[in-house]
Amino acid sequence: MTAETSTRCGFVAVIGAPNAGKSTLVNALVGQKVAIVSAKAQTTRARLMGIALEDKTQMVLVDTPGIFAPRRRLDRAMVSAAWEGAHAADAILLVVDPVKQRRHELEPLVEALGRRPERKILVLNKVDVAKKEPLLVLAQELTGKVDFAEVFFVSAQTGDGVAEMKVALAAMMPEGEWIYPEDQVSDASERLMAAEITREQLYKQLHEELPYDSAVRPEQYIERKDGSVEIHQQIVVGRDNQRAIVLGKGGSRIKAIGEAARAELSEVLGQKVHLFLHVKVEENWAESREIFEEIGLDWVR
């Protein structure tokens, strides 16, 4: 194989405070929706991967949960999953929201990042809404603390600067065979991705009414003979009154959630979807190992 034809393949870990725009950036790099974007912090519980292609380079993106001070077991699992994704990556992207900087979350992250052996890249996101002067001050401050190999100014939302960043990232990947087939954009199982889509609708439609501690468990996933798919999911909440909120008056809310999720699922999967949602009250589900594993998290002590 000559230098011109050889392929490259590598891992890129995406790290950042909650809401920095990691999921949006992964989607922009992959070019289609794989990670779930939400205005609510800490929505990325499962480690969904996106696979971005740039010419002859394949980049496996590990979209991490927001890293923040862990308190409960659920929080600790999320932090652990995030750093696990960074281990031995060919590049770690630190995504920063320069407008709503979460200093208390960014500081420990920057500190921990300084000790990592992997190549570190600073991504200042949301340039579409950030002011230039403070943006440059922040870039200078962070590059003073961590030895970043490169700094990019992008808007994951508008795509500004993303294509240039993607080319530069691709050049950092080592030569090697591709790990995934060309048409694969995500290795997250369809069951898990389907549950993530429903969870996004839950958050979208219930806003502040529903606390973070609700989960969507994938149950059955049946490919029907007619080419459609039958998906059963369970929405787990911590209390009875939360169940009432999810159901809505006469079941109207869960119906709307189900309809929106089904429409999106059909589009993502490219097939007709029959979606069945059930709500279950399970106190302390956030301490349940079984549910953890079902929503794609490792159980840590």
Ligand SMILES: Nc1nc2c(ncn2[C@@H]2O[C@H](COP(=O)(O)OP(=O)(O)OP(=O)(O)O)[C@@H](O)[C@H]2O)c(=O)[nH]1
């Ligand atoms: N204006 C603007 N908003 C953005 C940009 N990138 C992301 N956002 C918004 O910022 C919010 C958070 O984006 P996400 O991609 O969900 O952030 P995240 O870092 O994955 O969040 P967690 O899953 O909580 O860790 C969403 O409302 C996005 O639409 C950007 O470049 N510009």
